[in-house]
Amino acid sequence: MILARILIVDDEADTVENCTRILRPAGYECLGTAGARRGLDLLESARPDLLLTDLQMPEIDGMALLRRALELDPAPCR
Amino acid sequence: MTADMSPHKDTDLWLAAIVRSSDDAIIGKTLDGIVTAWNPAAERIFGYREAEMIGQPITRIIPEERMGEETQILERIRQGKVIDHLETVRVTKGGRRIDVLLTSAPIKDAQGRVIGASKIARDITEGKRTAASVHRSEAQTHAIFEAASDAILVVDQSGTIISANRKTEEMFGYTRETLWGQPLEMLLPARLRSRHVDHRAGYFRDPHSRPMGLGLDLLARKSDGTEFPVEISLNYIETEEGRRAFAFVTDITQRRAMERAARQADRLTALGRLSAGIAHEVNNPIGIISSRIEIMLLDAEAQPLPGTVVEDLKVLHRHAQRVARIAHGLLSFARASSIERTTVHLDQVVEETLLLMEKDLGKRGIAVRRSMAANLPPVHGDPNALQQVVMNLLTNAGDALESGGEISISLETGRATAEEGAVRLTVRDTGPGIPPEILPRIFDPFYTTKPDGTGLGLAISYGIVREHRGTIDVESLPGKGTIFILTFPPAGEDAEA
Numbered sequence: 001m002i003l004a005r006i007l008i009v010d011d012e013a014d015t016v017e018n019c020t021r022i023l024r025p026a027g028y029e030c031l032g033t034a035g036a037r038r039g040l041d042l043l044e045s046a047r048p049d050l051l052l053t054d055l056q057m058p059e060i061d062g063m064a065l066l067r068r069a070l071e072l073d074p075a076p077c078r
Numbered sequence: 079m080t081a082d083m084s085p086h087k088d089t090d091l092w093l094a095a096i097v098r099s100s101d102d103a104i105i106g107k108t109l110d111g112i113v114t115a116w117n118p119a120a121e122r123i124f125g126y127r128e129a130e131m132i133g134q135p136i137t138r139i140i141p142e143e144r145m146g147e148e149t150q151i152l153e154r155i156r157q158g159k160v161i162d163h164l165e166t167v168r169v170t171k172g173g174r175r176i177d178v179l180l181t182s183a184p185i186k187d188a189q190g191r192v193i194g195a196s197k198i199a200r201d202i203t204e205g206k207r208t209a210a211s212v213h214r215s216e217a218q219t220h221a222i223f224e225a226a227s228d229a230i231l232v233v234d235q236s237g238t239i240i241s242a243n244r245k246t247e248e249m250f251g252y253t254r255e256t257l258w259g260q261p262l263e264m265l266l267p268a269r270l271r272s273r274h275v276d277h278r279a280g281y282f283r284d285p286h287s288r289p290m291g292l293g294l295d296l297l298a299r300k301s302d303g304t305e306f307p308v309e310i311s312l313n314y315i316e317t318e319e320g321r322r323a324f325a326f327v328t329d330i331t332q333r334r335a336m337e338r339a340a341r342q343a344d345r346l347t348a349l350g351r352l353s354a355g356i357a358h359e360v361n362n363p364i365g366i367i368s369s370r371i372e373i374m375l376l377d378a379e380a381q382p383l384p385g386t387v388v389e390d391l392k393v394l395h396r397h398a399q400r401v402a403r404i405a406h407g408l409l410s411f412a413r414a415s416s417i418e419r420t421t422v423h424l425d426q427v428v429e430e431t432l433l434l435m436e437k438d439l440g441k442r443g444i445a446v447r448r449s450m451a452a453n454l455p456p457v458h459g460d461p462n463a464l465q466q467v468v469m470n471l472l473t474n475a476g477d478a479l480e481s482g483g484e485i486s487i488s489l490e491t492g493r494a495t496a497e498e499g500a501v502r503l504t505v506r507d508t509g510p511g512i513p514p515e516i517l518p519r520i521f522d523p524f525y526t527t528k529p530d531g532t533g534l535g536l537a538i539s540y541g542i543v544r545e546h547r548g549t550i551d552v553e554s555l556p557g558k559g560t561i562f563i564l565t566f567p568p569a570g571e572d573a574e575a
Contacts, residue, residue: 014366021373 001027007048008032009039009065011057019052036060043069103178103199106185109156111136111148114194123178123201125171136197139168141175155184155195168199177203228311229327235320237262237278249329251301262325267299282321285314298327306331346521346540353523357408364401371395407534408523410466410541421456421569422464424501425489431468432487439472443482450489454501455568459546467542470535471505471562477528478509478560491568499568506561512554520552 006028008019016032024030031046033039036059043051043065051069055062097104097115103123106115113136116128124131124139131138140148144167151161161182168178178199185194223230229249232241239257247253250265257264262278263271298308311326371394378388428448436446457464468487475485486506491499512520519525521540526533543550548566 012362012366014370015362018366018369018373022369022376025376 002029003027004049005029005031005046006050006052007039007042007046008052009036009057009062010034010054011036012054015054036062036065039065040068044072047072100198101200103197103201105136105197105199106194107136107197108194109152109192111152120199123170123176123199124168130171139170141167141169151180151182152195155182156192158184158186158192160184165202176201177206226326227328229325229329231257231262231265231325231327233262233278233323233325235282237275240322246327249300249327250298265298267297267305270297278323281312281314281323285312285321285323287311287313298329307334342518342521343544346537349523349537350541353408357405360401360405361409364398364405368395368398368402371398404532404534407532407538410463410534410538419458419460422459422461423454423456424464424503424566425450425454427461427464428468428487428489428503431465431472435469435472435476439476439485442476442479444476444479445484447484447486448488449486451491454489454491455499455570457501457546457548457566458569459566460542463542464546467539467564468503468505470539474535475505475507475509475560478507480509483508483559499570500565501568503564503566504561506559508559511556511558512552512560513556514554517552517554521550 003026006023008016008023008030009032010016010019011034013034016034020030020032031042031048033042036057039053040060042048051065053062053065097117100117100119103120104115104117105113105120107113113131113134116126116131118128120131121127126138137145137148147166151164154161161180164180164182166178166180167175169175179202180197180199182195182197184192185196187193223243226243226245229246230241230243231239231246234240239260239262242254242257246257250257263274266274296308296310297305299305307330309328309330311328313324313326315322315324371391374383375388375391375395378391383391428450432446432448439446472485472487479485484507486504488504488506490502490504516525516527521536522533523537524533525537540550543564543566546566548564551563552560553563554560
């Protein structure tokens with residue numbers, strides 16, 4: 001059973017893999033990318049339950065990803 | 079000489095001419111003080127015409143309070159004595175008082191009896207005024223000499239001190255009476271004296287004004303043997319008694335300390351930037367290494383690995399953690415991460431830190447004494463960062479007291495601190511002290527004397543204190559212990575900045 005879908009974004013691919021290797025055995029579905037722009041696409045297409053992101057990244061920073069996530073699903077703020 | 083010319087008559091003419099042309103007043107008077115002769119200079123000096131004075135008493139030009147003087151003069155004249163260069167005061171016709179120099183001699187008749195007195199008076203008012211102004215100017219020069227912020231010493235060609243100002247006493251700790259007549263070299267450290275004698279002799283052979291700031295490291299010595307850095311400016315004058323050299327001595331201890339502190343701050347700032355750069359670059363990879371090892375160890379629980387491999391992974395993990403701690407410490411030292419800002423009561427910070435540490439210190443035979451002033455003003459800053467500073471200082475003090483001892487921690491404010499309203503934190507231990515040769519390096523990152531130390535504790539503390547616009551100083555005497563003194567500006571002041 002999958003507990004939740006988690007999107008992991010970090011410009012360091014090894015960090016993405018570390019997180020995935022810890023979370024996947026714990027029962028989470030993990031989507032990961034080292035590209036922030038690709039992360040934005042995944043955010044919109046895969047609609048994860050949780051976004052785990054680095055803040056300082058080239059292309060797009062983590063805060064922009066978080067803002068977009070809130071636009072797509074304002075629920076956590078209510 | 080022609081025979082028909084009476085030498086007597088000739089002499090009279092000559093004398094009359096001399097009397098008329100004299101710049102000095104020449105006056106004749108009887109033994110009763112009645113004027114019998116009054117030359118043009120007397121008219122000029124005293125303002126009375128000849129016709130006004132002949133037959134009149136000389137007392138007309140004598141001020142009331144000096145009448146007795148005239149009686150005495152006439153008395154001496156009667157006895158055939160001369161009054162030579164008497165400095166006194168007379169009054170002019172206009173009532174102006176003038177200073178005069180009097181010479182009075184008896185006039186005798188053919189039989190040698192005294193029948194009157196000649197009196198030569200010179201107006202010395204101008205001269206006196208000049209003398210007074212010279213005196214005033216000397217007094218001014220002396221006042222400047224005494225008030226100078228430099229020590230000023232005057233020495234003769236043999237290097238003997240012939241004059242010294244008040245600042246010299248203060249700077250060197252000798253009274254002037256002790257210095258007078260002593261060789262200048264007594265104000266130097268003994269090892270430099272013989273060389274200085276040569277310098278001095280050379281200076282007197284070829285004297286010149288030498289400005290300050292030759293970039294030489296000059297040292298002077300106080301009466302108690304303390305040495306201190308000085309700057310010296312030399313000058314000279316020629317006097318009747320020979321060449322004199324002036325030395326203007328500035329104590330530059332304070333300036334040197336400030337330069338040192340500025341250099342230290344610059345160096346640590348540069349080190350901070352470098353460290354932060356390195357730490358930042360190291361931080362991510364070491365995080366990845368660390369967690370990957372953790373993942374491997376977790377995986378090993380499901381799919382067992384050979385025991386030696388698991389042990390190796392644990393060693394790798396331990397050291398990766400250590401690298402991570404160092405990187406984190408470096409970032410704290412450089413304060414690349416922003417610190418929290420709030421109102422902090424340092425006494426609370428100290429109490430909370432002691433709560434964490436006192437028990438352990440007690441177990442090691444270390445007593446902690448605290449002394450906290452009441453009504454300490456709060457400071458502006460990060461309580462966690464400040465607690466880290468206190469913890470570092472207490473840890474170091476504890477480590478210095480291997481075989482037991484005492485740590486005193488105190489907080490003061492007000493007059494106890496140099497800066498108005500600042501809070502001063504001191505941590506003192508009774509340990510072996512820090513050797514003077516390593517004292518300048520203790521705030522350097524990675525400098526440590528502990529076998530397992532990272533050399534970051536004091537570097538981080540320095541960074542945090544600086545970030546709080548505070549100061550951190552250390553005093554240590556080998557065998558006596560060490561004291562760290564920190565000051566922080568009060569919260570109000572900081573908020574304005």
